[in-house]
Amino acid sequence: MARDSVHGSLPTATLGETLAVVGNVFVPNIAKGVIIRRPMAVGVVEKLGLDKRSIRRLQKLNEKYGPGPLMLNTPKSKPMALVLDPDHANRVLNETPEPFATAEWAKQKALEHFEPDMALVSHGPERAERRRFNEEVLQSGCPVHGLGARFAQVVEQEASELLTFVERHHGKLDWSMFEATWNRVVRRVVLGDTARDDRALTEMLEKLRSAGNWAFLHPGHDRLQDAFHERLRTYLKRGEAGSLAAEIARASTNANTQPEHQVPQYLFAFDPAGMTTFRALALLAAHPNQTERAQVEITEHDLERAPKLDFLRACVLESLRLWPTTPLVLRQTTEETEWENGTMPAETSVLLLAPYFHRDDRYLDDANLFDPDLWLQPGEVGNWPMIPFSGGSGICPGRHVVLLVTSLMLARLLQGREYRLEPPTRLLSSKPMPPLLNNYDLAFKVTGR
Numbered sequence: 009m010a011r012d013s014v015h016g017s018l019p020t021a022t023l024g025e026t027l028a029v030v031g032n033v034f035v036p037n038i039a040k041g042v043i044i045r046r047p048m049a050v051g052v053v054e055k056l057g058l059d060k061r062s063i064r065r066l067q068k069l070n071e072k073y074g075p076g077p078l079m080l081n082t083p084k085s086k087p088m089a090l091v092l093d094p095d096h097a098n099r100v101l102n103e104t105p106e107p108f109a110t111a112e113w114a115k116q117k118a119l120e121h122f123e124p125d126m127a128l129v130s131h132g133p134e135r136a137e138r139r140r141f142n143e144e145v146l147q148s149g150c151p152v153h154g155l156g157a158r159f160a161q162v163v164e165q166e167a168s169e170l171l172t173f174v175e176r177h178h179g180k181l182d183w184s185m186f187e188a189t190w191n192r193v194v195r196r197v198v199l200g201d202t203a204r205d206d207r208a209l210t211e212m213l214e215k216l217r218s219a220g221n222w223a224f225l226h227p228g229h230d231r232l233q234d235a236f237h238e239r240l241r242t243y244l245k246r247g248e249a250g251s252l253a254a255e256i257a258r259a260s261t262n263a264n265t266q267p268e269h270q271v272p273q274y275l276f277a278f279d280p281a282g283m284t285t286f287r288a289l290a291l292l293a294a295h296p297n298q299t300e301r302a303q304v305e306i307t308e309h310d311l312e313r314a315p316k317l318d319f320l321r322a323c324v325l326e327s328l329r330l331w332p333t334t335p336l337v338l339r340q341t342t343e344e345t346e347w348e349n350g351t352m353p354a355e356t357s358v359l360l361l362a363p364y365f366h367r368d369d370r371y372l373d374d375a376n377l378f379d380p381d382l383w384l385q386p387g388e389v390g391n392w393p394m395i396p397f398s399g400g401s402g403i404c405p406g407r408h409v410v411l412l413v414t415s416l417m418l419a420r421l422l423q424g425r426e427y428r429l430e431p432p433t434r435l436l437s438s439k440p441m442p443p444l445l446n447n448y449d450l451a452f453k454v455t456g457r
């Protein structure tokens with residue numbers, strides 16, 4: 009179907025509106041750090057409420073242009089479209105990777121600093137093989153991974169060490185204490201107990217991720233990347249029992265698989281899972297009635313058996329809905345695509361801003377409240393795109409492992425204890441949840457129940 013305006017007849021934002029999207033959406037997200045967060049910038053974005061402006065900006069465009077998709081006024085060589093309609097979001101996610109490829113240009117430039125052959129930035133047969141491998145290792149169809157009981161043991165050991173430390177520090181728990189514990193859990197779950205104290209590996213990856221934040225603007229750390237992959241290979245060869253490395257050693261591979269380019273994603277993506285857990289703890293501390301539900305769930309289950317803790321998982325999902333750690337979901341069209349309003353050119357970067365959908369107060373009654381029931385009765389929001397883990401065939405294959413480990417961590421921290429936010433006014437159940445919650449300066453006073 010030939011159409012004759014700038015981009016077929018899809019509406020196109022003016023230059024001023026495009027610059028406003030850059031200022032309200034791209035700048036704050038790039039400043040916070042797309043691949044690794046910059047704590048100072050997170051603090052500034054929280055204080056200025058910039059994430060709310062990004063949602064408002066897209067709402068205004070939606071009110072002016074209708075469902076879109078809305079082409080931005082970018083150079084012809086880099087077409088870019090905003091998805092403004094829930095059905096369009098579902099279409100893009102469901103029709104991944106053809107014609108909406110996960111291997112989007114900006115993402116490729118960011119990830120090539122440490123995992124250039126990762127599934128997310130691959131296409132065709134290579135992507136298919138890497139996706140298959142990740143689904144197999146992470147058992148993406150199972151709510152509880154086969155190694156769940158072992159992961160539960162790791163969480164129990166590390167949480168109990170953390171809580172002893174907290175007691176020695178007059179009941180104070182802050183981000184730096186939690187982060188050290190979380191990183192140990194992550195290294196043990198992904199690579200095995202011998203990696204528990206390999207902080208150097210985490211630091212190497214952090215440096216590579218920092219370069220990833222700058223995408224094509226950073227020349228890269230080639231030698232460091234080689235050294236990091238070499239160190240990772242040692243763990244993968246060892247394939248320690250009880251860790252994902254053992255699953256990797258067992259999984260079938262071929263020349264396309266490139267396991268050592270998939271595993272950095274496991275390590276790196278567990279990082280936002282830690283932030284999410286800490287924010288979920290803050291949500292619970294601020295909502296005593298929901299904490300009571302969590303405590304009931306904890307007493308009803310044997311945590312050693314890695315139960316599926318539905319309520320705590322819903323709290324983690326709420327933390328991710330309110331403050332998604334992957335706010336920008338990007339796709340790139342592999343061919344021209346047809347929409348009700350016109351044609352989108354091939355090689356367009358298609359942007360889904362998760363908070364725009366997650367916090368749409370025009371349609372969702374509880375958009376800005378902490379409402380775990382949203383996930384316990386998913387029928388309530390119908391097909392509305394709730395996409396903290398993306399969706400469709402590109403959905404995060406690690407989501408169940410994440411929900412398992414984070415809910416078990418919350419259960420162990422909450423068991424027999426009470427948490428008060430310091431200061432207690434940081435979040436209030438009587439007020440809308442803030443556009444961003446800076447995890448780096450969260451602190452709790454922990455007491456026995």
Ligand code: HEM
Nearest residue numbers: 127128139142274277278280281334338396397398404406
């Ligand atoms: C809070 C934690 C996490 C969140 C919010 C999250 C979210 C996401 C999202 C949104 C994507 C799709 C990105 C896109 O399409 O551009 C993705 C992809 C992926 N995630 Fe996660 N993730 C998390 C943790 C993990 C963990 C811990 C693992 C592994 C242990 C993992 C493994 C993967 C893999 C392998 C992909 C690539 C999938 C593909 O393209 O085939 N994720 N994740």
